[in-house]
Amino acid sequence: MELKKIQNILREMGVVGAGGAGFPSYAKLSDKAETIILNCAECEPLLKVHRQVLEEYTYEILSALSDVVKTCGAEQGIVAVKSHYTSTLNALRAEIGAFSNLSISTLEAVYPAGDEIILIREVTGKTVVPGSLPISVGVVVCNVESMLNVYNALKGNPVTHKYVTVAGEVKTPLTLCVPLGTKISQLIHAAGGATVDNAEYISGGPMMGKLINVNDVVTKTTNAIIVLPQNHGVVLNKKLNFKINLRRTASVCCQCRSCTELCSRHVIGYPVEPHAVMRLFSNGGKGDMSVVAGAMYCSGCGLCETYSCPQGLSPRQVIAEMKAVARQNGLKPPTDVPFDPNVKDAELKKVSVERLSARLGLTKYDKPAPIHEDFATKQVKIMMAQSIGAPAIPCIAEGDAVKAGDVIGKVKDGALGVNVHASIDGKVTTVNEKFIKISKI
Ligand code: SF4
Ligand code: SF4
Structure with missing residues (x-):
């Protein structure tokens, strides 16, 4: 099939990134792509959609990936999957032999392995220049459920449903396939209800997800609903008041640099230095303003606020506010900053998902959440x-x-x-x- 034709079909059938910001899939496909990576890193604690969907619909997803590789004129498709997703890997190994343009790449259980920039580096060894898109190194990254939606779209079936994991303080964690527009409260009910009073609800993972209301509805990017007690650290972190964070920064940031040393973008050579941003804000905006440009490449992964900072400060929030102001003023991250992708000790600075989960107080919620396809509303x-x-x-x-x-x-x-x-x-x-x-x- 011609690229233009497949792009039209995906646009008509409503296929977008099934998670994250939901970038329209047709706009990602390009005849400049050399490699298409299927992202099954699923690195945030408690998320269990992609590995299960890939195990359940292995042939369909590989078939669509193979078609996309051919349509873009790419050399190869690589399925990137964590090495401990054993049953998903077994399903992949049983089917992948039928597709000569596809292979498997296994990933370590680290966070944030699913960040496109980090994934590309792990799988291909290439580092995308700060501010550039993956296609600049000949790579397109697609997620697992989006590729299932591509398969369905090519058969004439539009996107009408979404897989969502319901985890945390619920009676029966599960992964539901629900019609788009279903109320979140119905998903909680299907999982046996919340097991704590006054629960809080996070849409997405505990690191990058957002607090939502049970009257909100499922959209094409809803991957998970995490139910937690209102006094859980993850919830309190998401409710952090910006002004209080700034005041605390001015009084307790000890410039230990821990946030920078473990920053997921800093360790691949990007000029992101959260400790320097915190110093700038502590000084009322006086000092080295060049750190502002570097901070534009922050991915919002949240490691600095939940894992690295010994004082419980949130460089992520400060940088997010700064980026929002920059966006309002039409400023874009520059693409010509000097950077060296060969960072010393980068391997030693990777953060294990298991340790992250323990630090966040989520280990006890890491339970199976099997797929249920029989939900109706x-x-x-x-x-x-x-x-x-x-x-x-x-x-x-x-x-x-x-x-x-x-x-x-x-x-x-x-x-x-x-x-x-x-x-x-x-x-x-x-x-x-x-x-x-x-x-x-
Ligand atoms: S959220 Fe923090 S750790 Fe993550 S990229 Fe941004 S500054 Fe670095
Ligand atoms: S880790 Fe915390 S205390 Fe240390 S420099 Fe970063 S914000 Fe400041």
Whole structure:
């Protein structure tokens, strides 16, 4: 199939990165790609979607990956998977022989191995220049569920469902396949309910996920719901007040450099120096301003705030605020900063997921969360903006009858974005520019 044709199909069928920011998949594919990496690192504690989906749909995912490699004119596809995901690896080894353009690369159990820049370095040995995209070194990275969605799209089936792991303080941790637009409270109920009073809910992993409300709904990027007590360290960290963090920085940051020495971007040679940013802010913004440009390459992995800092400070939050101001002012990270990817002792500075999990107080929640495909709901609220780019524009009216898979929101011609589809059969009860509600008749 031609590249343009497959891109059109993925745009029409609503395929985006099934996790993270949700970049539209069609826009990632390029005829400049030499290697397509399938990212099954899944490095945040408690997340269990990708390894299970890859084990369950091995042939389908490898088949789609092989097609994408051919379509882009790439040399190879590499499935990057953690070496301790034994059953996933066994399933891969049983099927991969049928695909001559694919191979497997095993990864260590370290965080954040799933960060695209770090993954590319681990798998290919290439380091992406700070501020550049993976394609600059001839690589495209796709995630596992997105590739299953590519397989389905090529068969004419749009994205209507999402796999979500429900873990933490619930009776029965599990991984559900749910219609897009399902309320989070229904997922918690399916997992037997919260086992603590006044629980807090995180969408995504404990490191990079965000606190949400049980009335929020599943979107194309919802990978996990982690339920935790309201006084759990991970929750308190996410509620950290910026002004208090700054005041504490000024009084207790001892400039030990631990945050910089273990920073996941610093250890691959990027000029990210969180300790220097904290010094700048402690001095009321007076000092070496060049550290601001370097901090633009922070990935937000959170290691500095949850793992490295002995004082419980959050360089990540300070840098995130700084980056937000830079974005508002139209500033982009420069691509011409000097950097040396050969960092001394980089191997010794890798952070084991097991140790990270223990440090976060999450080890007791690391339980199996098997896939359940039989979830059903009577009502969905489907968001028009579920990925990076322009939101879809509703193309149906209140009172219309729809079937699962019908287009209900269309992306504007020429805009970065994808179509949105009904996830259940039913009647449209609400339409506005933000969401569409559908109820079973
Ligand atoms: S969040 Fe902290 S550790 Fe992670 S990249 Fe940014 S500065 Fe480095
Ligand atoms: S680890 Fe904490 S105390 Fe040490 S320099 Fe970084 S922010 Fe300051």
